[in-house]
Amino acid sequence: MNTMTAQPVAAPPVPRKVAASLSEAKHLSFWAENAAPVGLIVLVVVFSVLSPTFLTVGNITAMLVAAAILVVLAVAQSFVITTGGIDLSISATMTIGAVGLGLAYQAGLPFWPSAIIAILASTVIGVINGLLIAKGKVTDFIATLGTLGVATGAALILTDGKPIAVTSTELLRLTTGKLGFVPYPFVLAAIVGAVAWFVMFRTRYGLHVQAVGGSEEAAVANGVKAPRVRIAVYVWAAALAGLASLLLVARIGAAEPAINTNYLLNSIAAVVLGGVSLTGGRAKIVGPILGALLLTALSNGLTLLAVSQFYQPLAVGLVVVLAALLTRFQKR
Amino acid sequence: MTTTDTAIDTVLTAENITKSFGGVHALKGASITMRRGEVTALIGDNGAGKSTLVRCLSGIHKPDSGTITLDGAVVQIDSPLAAKHHGIETVQQNLALVEDLTVWQNFFVGREITKGVGPFQMLDRKAMRDKASTLLSGLAVNVPPVTSRVRRLSGGQRQAVAIARAAGWGSSIVIMDEPTAALGVQETARVEAVIRRLQDSGVAVLLISHNFDQVLRLAQHVWVMRGGLAVAQRRTSETTGDELVALITGAQAV
Numbered sequence: 384m385n386t387m388t389a390q391p392v393a394a395p396p397v398p399r400k401v402a403a404s405l406s407e408a409k410h411l412s413f414w415a416e417n418a419a420p421v422g423l424i425v426l427v428v429v430f431s432v433l434s435p436t437f438l439t440v441g442n443i444t445a446m447l448v449a450a451a452i453l454v455v456l457a458v459a460q461s462f463v464i465t466t467g468g469i470d471l472s473i474s475a476t477m478t479i480g481a482v483g484l485g486l487a488y489q490a491g492l493p494f495w496p497s498a499i500i501a502i503l504a505s506t507v508i509g510v511i512n513g514l515l516i517a518k519g520k521v522t523d524f525i526a527t528l529g530t531l532g533v534a535t536g537a538a539l540i541l542t543d544g545k546p547i548a549v550t551s552t553e554l555l556r557l558t559t560g561k562l563g564f565v566p567y568p569f570v571l572a573a574i575v576g577a578v579a580w581f582v583m584f585r586t587r588y589g590l591h592v593q594a595v596g597g598s599e600e601a602a603v604a605n606g607v608k609a610p611r612v613r614i615a616v617y618v619w620a621a622a623l624a625g626l627a628s629l630l631l632v633a634r635i636g637a638a639e640p641a642i643n644t645n646y647l648l649n650s651i652a653a654v655v656l657g658g659v660s661l662t663g664g665r666a667k668i669v670g671p672i673l674g675a676l677l678l679t680a681l682s683n684g685l686t687l688l689a690v691s692q693f694y695q696p697l698a699v700g701l702v703v704v705l706a707a708l709l710t711r712f713q714k715r
Numbered sequence: 716m717t718t719t720d721t722a723i724d725t726v727l728t729a730e731n732i733t734k735s736f737g738g739v740h741a742l743k744g745a746s747i748t749m750r751r752g753e754v755t756a757l758i759g760d761n762g763a764g765k766s767t768l769v770r771c772l773s774g775i776h777k778p779d780s781g782t783i784t785l786d787g788a789v790v791q792i793d794s795p796l797a798a799k800h801h802g803i804e805t806v807q808q809n810l811a812l813v814e815d816l817t818v819w820q821n822f823f824v825g826r827e828i829t830k831g832v833g834p835f836q837m838l839d840r841k842a843m844r845d846k847a848s849t850l851l852s853g854l855a856v857n858v859p860p861v862t863s864r865v866r867r868l869s870g871g872q873r874q875a876v877a878i879a880r881a882a883g884w885g886s887s888i889v890i891m892d893e894p895t896a897a898l899g900v901q902e903t904a905r906v907e908a909v910i911r912r913l914q915d916s917g918v919a920v921l922l923i924s925h926n927f928d929q930v931l932r933l934a935q936h937v938w939v940m941r942g943g944l945a946v947a948q949r950r951t952s953e954t955t956g957d958e959l960v961a962l963i964t965g966a967q968a969v
């Protein structure tokens with residue numbers, strides 16, 4: 384038990400006996416259900432021991448700012464994955480939002496109309512995804528891989544491959560403002576998380592999302608309009624990616640047509656860390672948010688410890704694979 | 716096919732229903748009637764079209780042609796919700812339960828009880844849990860807690876959930892597609908008791924079954940399907956298991 388507390392992430396690959404007894408399976412299921420919070424606590428303990436700056440207010444604030452984008456994307460991805468789908472275009476959709484913001488701002492529009500254009504630009508990608516998947520019956524993987532390419536290319540074409548500087552006071556306030564020690568971007572992400580939790584677990588729509596992911600056939604037989612539910616999930620995910628694009632532009636100070644593949648992989652990784660099965664049906668919102676925090680803490684901690692950037696994808700990859708192994712022991 | 720003698724108390728009439736899947740003609744103009752307050756059985760060999768007909772009546776398939784008449788009025792049943800609005804509930808052969816959801820969620824998915832105003836509707840979880848619990852305990856099967864996930868229930872418990880869900884909406888017609896096929900002796904007896912209770916409360920039950928003893932025990936009227944058509948009908952009081960077998964296989968003409 385104690386050895387597991389120290390290293391829960393590494394626990395499942397080293398079961399002492401292959402013939403795991405029933406009691407141990409129960410035991411493992413606890414770790415499987417709580418991989419993200421336990422992993423996060425362990426990382427915080429380890430990093431705060433190894434680096435005195437890790438738990439300072441300044442660093443926590445920096446981590447929360449850095450985590451905000453990933454939290455929003457992970458929440459969006461979690462909705463899609465609950466239906467049994469996946470959105471590979473989510474970071475490219477965010478890029479389109481950023482480019483939309485940049486172009487609108489460059490054209491002389493004030494910040495807020497530009498922000499709305501950013502969210503609308505992203506939403507268009509979501510509508511295309513939803514229609515392709517729900518009406519065109521294209522596999523989610525292929526459809527969103529296609530829009531990933533289209534959105535990435537469109538972002539480069541529209542900007543001629545050059546970043547557009549966005550220097551509005553509203554954006555500056557968004558990056559630097561704080562509620563207590565919690566920076567505005569994370570406040571926004573927390574609101575997104577709370578609303579998403581409510582929608583998923585307290586509204587008809589959320590129940591339909593879970594039902595379609597669990598068994599589309601049964602859901603349809605009970606009167607759930609599955610195509611509508613699927614389209615909506617991709618539209619909402621894209622709109623959230625548009626919201627995240629505001630945070631992205633605020634963070635960089637410019638709308639960059641960069642590919643941001645890291646955000647895509649990390650959004651899926653956060654959802655997996657959060658204990659959501661890729662086969663759909665079991666919804667989680669808090670888990671993916673904690674997963675996003677964990678991934679952010681991991682890269683922040685490694686940076687503080689002066690570990691080379693090259694090791695960070697490696698660490699993320701290992702953590703995700705271990706988490707995926709752990710989910711095998713989840714109670715069904 | 717004469718319907719004159721049954722016209723008075725007919726609750727449902729399906730006439731000349733056809734349905735094809737690609738080149739496969741599953742239904743070639745099947746016609747059946749159901750009488751009010753009776754258990755009507757639908758029997759036939761595998762592939763005779765029983766399940767397809769049931770799925771047309773419950774709104775899962777849209778018939779290619781044919782009419783469905785309910786209480787004297789022609790109705791369009793083009794979605795599962797439409798069927799439910801017309802008072803037709805179905806216990807599908809596969810039960811149509813979402814295993815990842817809880818019992819009460821399965822009860823109400825598709826027609827949730829909500830509270831709140833306008834666009835700000837939230838699920839009334841307590842009301843749904845309470846109602847699901849009441850309906851389930853009315854079945855008197857070993858009742859699972861309504862908050863448990865369907866995945867963790869036994870076959871009999873799942874059947875109970877599906878039947879309680881279908882029976883609980885005050886509907887006029889309940890269709891059951893092989894409700895006891897996967898059940899043991901005791902659970903079968905309980906399900907049969909539920910079917911009798913439904914009939915006693917005035918519900919017309921359409922029972923699809925391979926078990927002739929059960930058909931003769933429960934039903935008052937039986938339709939025999941073969942090759943996508945309803946080829947024969949009998950009052951169960953005037954037929955035998957042997958005759959039904961002969962009708963199903965085609966050994967005996969109508």
